[in-house]
Amino acid sequence: MTSLIVELSKFVFILFIAMYTFLSFSVLRKKNQEEINHGWRVQNLLTVLIQVLACVVLLAQTEQEGQEKLLLFFLFQIVLLQAAVFFTRVLYPGVSRLVLNHMCFLMAVGFIMLTRLSYDKAVRQFQIAAVALALSMLIPVLIRKGAFLQKMSWFYGIAGLLLLVAVSFFGKTTSGAKLAIVLGSFSFQPSEFVKISFVLFAAARLVRSTEFRELLATTVMAGIHVLVLVVSRDLGGALLFFTAYLVIFYVATKKPLYFLGGLGAGCGAAFAGYHLFSHVRVRVLAWTDPFSVIDKEGYQITQSLFAVGTGHWLGMGLNQGMPGKIPVVEQDFIFSAISEEFGGIFAICLILICMSCFIMFINIAMQIKNVFYKYTALGLGILYGFQVFLTVGGAIRFIPSTGVTLPLVSYGGSSLTASIMMFAIIQGMYLLKEDEAIQSEKERAAKSKIRKNRKKQIGKKS
Template identity: 30%
Template structure:
């Protein structure tokens, strides 16, 4: 009779030996896949270099050395990240870093194209700052890989990360360091340096939600009343939902940022559903946020303007909805195949390198180019969710899925806003848009997903003896 060794504690006892073996075989990849990661990473770098060269030939008639120094720094940081992964997480998913790098370099090429159109040079050029911030973000990802190593370390600091997230969210409200940019008070500034602490707070919130829900899942999943076939939670269990709804509304009211409030609350709802499996939480949460948004649109002028521009942007095309109208015309001008890099007019749209980089890409790369970009996002999010669903432990599962949902929600909010699916909110596309805060936070998310994927693939094999 076959005798099997004791299963690791992280495995569910109800799983059969055959199922466990199949799952391990499907997930465990040989370390030679790191060669695949390097090949794909070099391909992404080559695509970025080619895009920059095409832009230079199209706009200025030949190659320049404008981005040479920061570009070398960026490539060196990417290779450094790959080497760190080889040492720290050799069994990590080989697609995550190349996908993020591809999105990063496409964004840099588009930002550089707009800089050339606006005659920006040196540190005043968004593309130069983007390359430097990308290098800083990659160094931050390397530090996370070296310091954390095992994601279960983060579980020990569940409530500390929650407290740190609250502190970061409150920083922009402090006098002296708080900054209001484009109508939203979500920045802190010291001299000429500015940073958006909420970008780091979203990672800390994902860690806190994962740890809190692991500890409190049983009470949150208790049986409630069944209405129209859907089981809703009891009134006594609604405390966490109401607390984070109030927190999201506070961000909307005091920091004047609809996108950030939607991101935080959407992250909490998605992780709450994954932890409990109850659709009632989602229905109640969405209903609460919609009610809060409608009330805000009627009582807060800046929210009302966004709703008005969303419902009828052509009512004031030269005024409040000028940006949205220009973005729509840019997308229409791009058509299926685009005008070609350097041959459109994306610079005519305000904030074309940040909030509206998706229409900028759509104009010059066309619908096909946007499909490629969205496919890269979809693959990246899919790998993150796969890591989450196959995690060794409940905390790792929720954290992996939560980090993937963080990127997914940002993409939905950004693309939905510029295409009028939802009101425009002001968030930036991950890895693509200009902005140092966003780059640092999203590359840290990539580092955490790499660590989680390594723990999944590095799961001890089940030994069966005859």
């Protein structure tokens, strides 16, 4: 009976995520608001159904004494995500339902996979998510009403830099890189939050002025951020910071020469990093020819490739694969675990959902009139999209592994909290965009009324 449940669930999981993904793009083409709202409700229902199905499948494969604990945990997961949807809509009726649904869906997939991999880590992730979601409710109103945020450019830059310097001195070394500060049982990865402050710094400075002297000062501060990350050997983080700044810088200055110069500097830095850091050479070796060093440097990536290949299109079934053979699977290679047990179709749909998030971020950046928030939304969108690319690309050996997490899905309290904050900031900008649209409509109506009154006055005079 258990085998039948697992086998049938593979097809149902794919059906649910395919329907969810289809709605992510098809609903945007609809004009009728009732049809659009219906699409959002169906997406929300599909998220719950995937959680319920995962619970049923795992319960069927769990000893009786652990079933009650597992059932309660999945119930708490469903309640948490539905509460996030409900309270966000109550507090901010005009939020982007697509961004909200995607955030909850990606977290649901992460909870499911983590529960299957490590129950204790899943509980820890859940606790952090509950606190982060509650605190994030304050962020949209802060973005919507916080005109002062644009005036704090150097605060963002200096505060972020101090956090990164603290990691370089006091951080714990993991896989050759200093990533986190450990205080007892508490681990904190500052670079996840500095990503946000870094984008705010770049946006605020580039809005203020694009004169050469100002650009030089801004670029020097940004370069120091990247340099400190390089010294800490957090090269994945350095790559994210560099890419986000380069894109914001180009959009602000509109000078291709600067962009090409930045690309050249980035290539030079990558070349230097390869020769300076042994763990970078190890990752490049594991990428170029992993099977020649399968017992050492290439073990992680080869296990990832075995997992992806074993899953084929339909997957092995939840709890039927061997993702635990991949080192650090809960963080860097959770996409491989998902591909193995849920299948290639499910994994492709997950990538499309992440792409939909990226498109929404960029769309908001294009439509919002406030230039500071425009650059901020653009920077956050680049950070999110590029991080997904690095994670997925590293897992399937498209690029060398960089050690970054899949936002909202991978295990890691700092990564999860920073990702939730990022989505909340985007929601605040979406509300601000709606406010701008309403204000523009009022101004057009007022101007139209004035023109009509003038015509009436001219008519009376004639």
